[in-house]
Amino acid sequence: MTLYIVVPLLLLVTVVQTALVPYLSIWGIFADLPLLMVVSWSLLQGRREGLVWGFVAGVAIDVLSGAPFGAATLSLSLVGFVAGLGQATVFGTHIALPLLAVFLATVVYDLLFLLVVRVMGQQVLWLDSLVRTVLPSAALNAILTPLVFLPLRLVHRHFVRKEMEI
Amino acid sequence: MTRERLKDVGLILLIVLALAGLVLHSTGLLQPLEDLVVRVTAPLQETMSQLASKVGELGQTVRDLRDLRQRNEELQAENDRLLLENVRLREIQHELALLRDLLNFKQANPSFEVQGAHVVGRDPSNVQRYVILDVGREKGIEHNMPVITDRGLVGRIYEVGQGWSRVLLIIDASSFVSALTQSSRASGLIQGQEEGTLAMLNIPQGETISVGDTVFTSGLGGNFPRQILIGQITEVKRKDYELYQEAIVQPTVDFQHLEAVLIITDFAAIEPEEGEE
Numbered sequence: 001m002t003l004y005i006v007v008p009l010l011l012l013v014t015v016v017q018t019a020l021v022p023y024l025s026i027w028g029i030f031a032d033l034p035l036l037m038v039v040s041w042s043l044l045q046g047r048r049e050g051l052v053w054g055f056v057a058g059v060a061i062d063v064l065s066g067a068p069f070g071a072a073t074l075s076l077s078l079v080g081f082v083a084g085l086g087q088a089t090v091f092g093t094h095i096a097l098p099l100l101a102v103f104l105a106t107v108v109y110d111l112l113f114l115l116v117v118r119v120m121g122q123q124v125l126w127l128d129s130l131v132r133t134v135l136p137s138a139a140l141n142a143i144l145t146p147l148v149f150l151p152l153r154l155v156h157r158h159f160v161r162k163e164m165e166i
Numbered sequence: 167m168t169r170e171r172l173k174d175v176g177l178i179l180l181i182v183l184a185l186a187g188l189v190l191h192s193t194g195l196l197q198p199l200e201d202l203v204v205r206v207t208a209p210l211q212e213t214m215s216q217l218a219s220k221v222g223e224l225g226q227t228v229r230d231l232r233d234l235r236q237r238n239e240e241l242q243a244e245n246d247r248l249l250l251e252n253v254r255l256r257e258i259q260h261e262l263a264l265l266r267d268l269l270n271f272k273q274a275n276p277s278f279e280v281q282g283a284h285v286v287g288r289d290p291s292n293v294q295r296y297v298i299l300d301v302g303r304e305k306g307i308e309h310n311m312p313v314i315t316d317r318g319l320v321g322r323i324y325e326v327g328q329g330w331s332r333v334l335l336i337i338d339a340s341s342f343v344s345a346l347t348q349s350s351r352a353s354g355l356i357q358g359q360e361e362g363t364l365a366m367l368n369i370p371q372g373e374t375i376s377v378g379d380t381v382f383t384s385g386l387g388g389n390f391p392r393q394i395l396i397g398q399i400t401e402v403k404r405k406d407y408e409l410y411q412e413a414i415v416q417p418t419v420d421f422q423h424l425e426a427v428l429i430i431t432d433f434a435a436i437e438p439e440e441g442e443e
Contacts, residue, residue: 018287018298028362028422029292065289066296066324066332110293117294122340128360129293129339137292 007056013037014060029136031144032106034061038076039083039105040149043098044156047084054080067113068120075112079105095146102145106138264426271316272428278391279432280314281305283331285424295338295358296324297424302331310389310435313427318395318418319343319383320427322435331429336396337362337421344386345396347379356381356396356415362422364397364415371411375402381415388436 013033021030034057042050057080058073065072083105086097111134118124265282272280287298301307303326313320313333321341324334334341337358345356345366352373354366369375379399385392401414 014290017290021290022288025422032291034290061290064287064298065291065294066334067289067291067294072291110291113291114293117340123342123357125339125360132360133292 003052003056006053010034010037010053010057011060014057014064017061018064026140027136029133029140032109032137032141033148035076035079035106035109036102036141036145036148037152038080039102040098040145040152041156042080042083043086043101043149044153045084046087047081050080050082050084051077052080054078067117068122071113071116071120074116075109078112079109082108095149098149099142099145102149103138103142106141107134110134110137261426267316268426268428271314278428278430280428281307281431282426282428284426286330295335295341295421297321297333297335299331299333299427299429300329301429302327302329304328306431307331307429308431312390312394312430312433312435314394314430315419315424315427317420318397319390320419320421320424322389323429333427335421337364337417343390343396344384345381346384347373347375347381347399349376349379350374353384353386354413359414362417363400364417366399366413366415367410369411369413371404371406371409373411375399375411375413377402379413390435391430391433 017033021033024030038050038053038057041053054076055073058076061072061076062069083101086101111130114124114126114129268282272278281301283299283301285297286300289296299307299313307323307326309323309326311323313322319336321333321335321338323331325332335358336343336356339358339360341356341358343356344353346353347366350373352369352375354369356364356366359365366375366381377399381396381399383390383392383394383396395418397415397417399413400416402411403413404411
């Protein structure tokens with residue numbers, strides 16, 4: 001998908017993530033829309049595009065986040081790349097694969113994010129963060145995966161694969 | 167007597183009967199006959215009258231229905247308009263209550279110079295606790311300025327831009343605030359916890375602290391003014407073999423529903439170092 005679409009799309013999703021999503025929290029935990037989109041697209045289109053999407057979304061998050069700049073860019077790019085390794089197996093398989101991928105991706109992303117934040121000098125409560133924030137948000141993201149993955153898969157089937165066939 | 171003569175007699179008889187009827191009626195002698203006639207014809211009259219009335223009502227109903235339909239449409243439109251107006255007024259009322267609380271706080275604490283701001287966004291990740299405000303450098307906001315509401319301490323300005331600023335909330339793990347308990351004046355360090363509560367650390371073992379104690383900023387370290395409410399102790403963790411005891415503090419500020427804050431603009435905070443504020 002062309003960058004002219006990807007950049008505004010991920011920027012818009014990140015703005016929605018800061019302005020709206022935190023107000024839809026469950027017990028203080030809310031979904032991570034940019035992460036869901038990056039991992040979903042990465043599973044559909046492969047690691048190269050996953051890396052690009054992760055990079056673009058990461059930059060958007062870093063600009064709007066209070067964390068040290070680069071924490072989200074680095075973490076999300078890596079997660080986007082690794083998630084793309086699952087591309088070959090996603091077609092024709094149960095929705096459980098993307099769910100599991102998102103769960104693992106959230107855990108890896110959050111831990112990487114915290115690691116970068118710690119290296120840059122901020123305090124991190126590792127065990128508390130893992131138990132009270134990382135794992136619950138991974139579970140929430142996994143539950144919400146079909147809401148993001150299935151529409152993206154539809155877009156992928158109708159637009160991207162057709163382009164490739166041409 | 168011929169037929170013509172009989173007819174004439176008949177006519178004269180009718181006139182005489184009519185005159186007789188007039189006389190008899192005025193004397194009251196015709197009353198029994200009149201009663202009988204009325205008694206016989208009354209049910210029929212009543213039925214006819216009801217029928218006429220019903221027909222009349224039907225016509226009126228049709229007219230009323232048309233009028234009611236039109237009135238209903240007008241009222242529905244008015245109702246919709248009032249509903250929207252009601253929603254708008256409730257929002258204004260809510261905003262007014264919020265701002266009144268902040269104004270009351272400002273009036274109760276005239277020593278503070280404050281700048282009001284609205285929360286327009288939050289950190290996009292679950293692992294960081296920041297909010298974004300709609301004021302920045304153009305309003306004189308600077309790095310490290312304390313941020314409060316009428317309910318207590320919120321955090322400090324972490325980043326400032328033109329027209330925006332970012333606040334590090336006290337419930338973030340990288341936030342540290344020097345604090346005191348109200349009753350025993352025990353000092354400690356408040357750090358944010360993952361679940362949105364606070365931990366008061368490094369409280370000397372000899373100090374008496376208990377559940378329900380109120381916790382304020384101590385002003386030590388110079389990064390926050392003194393006596394700003396932080397929260398209330400909900401749990402005390404004490405181990406005899408340790409040098410310090412800890413307490414869990416429930417913040418008085420509702421960080422989940424933060425909408426408007428005050429930034430203290432005339433307090434010169436000292437730049438915090440890592441691990442201490």
